[in-house]
Amino acid sequence: MSTRKEDIANNLAHVREKIQVSARSSNRELSEIKLIAVTKTFPAIDVEILHELGIRDFGENRDSEGAAKSKEVQGDWHFQGQIQGNKLKSITKWATFIHSLDSHDHLEKIATLCKEREGTPLGIFIQVSLDGAHGRGGVPAQELTKLADSVISTVGIQLMGLMAVAPLGIEADKAFAELAVIHRAFSANFPTATALSAGMSGDYESAISHGATHIRVGSSILGSRTPEM
Numbered sequence: 001m002s003t004r005k006e007d008i009a010n011n012l013a014h015v016r017e018k019i020q021v022s023a024r025s026s027n028r029e030l031s032e033i034k035l036i037a038v039t040k041t042f043p044a045i046d047v048e049i050l051h052e053l054g055i056r057d058f059g060e061n062r063d064s065e066g067a068a069k070s071k072e073v074q075g076d077w078h079f080q081g082q083i084q085g086n087k088l089k090s091i092t093k094w095a096t097f098i099h100s101l102d103s104h105d106h107l108e109k110i111a112t113l114c115k116e117r118e119g120t121p122l123g124i125f126i127q128v129s130l131d132g133a134h135g136r137g138g139v140p141a142q143e144l145t146k147l148a149d150s151v152i153s154t155v156g157i158q159l160m161g162l163m164a165v166a167p168l169g170i171e172a173d174k175a176f177a178e179l180a181v182i183h184r185a186f187s188a189n190f191p192t193a194t195a196l197s198a199g200m201s202g203d204y205e206s207a208i209s210h211g212a213t214h215i216r217v218g219s220s221i222l223g224s225r226t227p228e229m
């Protein structure tokens with residue numbers, strides 16, 4: 001029987017290897033790709049194991065989980081779930097980055113909460129919807145500039161770039177090719193916000209080939225979640 005730590009270490013080594021191969025085959029530097037370990041639904045003890053294995057970036061979808069685990073393990077905490085306005089007061093306390101901004105209303109709340117933020121500004125990724133539907137969050141590509149303009153004129157926060165999730169029912173490679181086009185135009189307009197958060201367990205290699213700088217990987221490292229969320 002292997003221990004939990006051995007299992008996680010093996011999974012992590014496998015993921016790191018695949019990241020390396022993908023980076024090499026698309027002529028990208030490994031150093032420009034950040035692996036965020038998505039720890040949602042997993043206990044803080046697993047996050048501690050990941051920390052021992054060198055991971056310093058953790059992703060969460062729910063405020064309650066992120067608030068609790070971030071108290072126990074040091075690192076950069078990434079909020080990547082759909083935002084609920086009434087949770088922002090707490091989220092902006094524990095999160096270093098929010099990947100899922102998709103509304104002016106939420107930006108206004110964040111602006112009020114971060115006005116007197118001490119230390120590093122809160123990093124903001126704007127989520128873009130690749131199918132124009134609102135089911136999995138995100139704004140349509142044509143609305144990005146307006147929201148980004150508002151983000152860059154807000155104190156206490158820093159525009160990082162874009163985030164996307166490949167829509168269900170569309171081949172990830174096709175979705176991320178479209179994302180790369182959107183990202184190129186966006187980066188030209190906002191040259192200080194060139195990050196691209198894309199790719200999960202099933203599609204991070206494709207995301208890397210299309211320029212992802214932040215990949216969010218959960219189940220390939222920690223195993224399958226029950227119940228799935």
Ligand SMILES: *Cc1c(COP(=O)(O)O)cnc(C)c1O
Pocket residue numbers: 038040061080081165199200201202216217218219220229
């Ligand atoms: C759950 C989740 C992930 C990680 O998904 P896995 O398939 O477990 O790697 C990444 N990004 C978002 C937005 C998620 O909700």
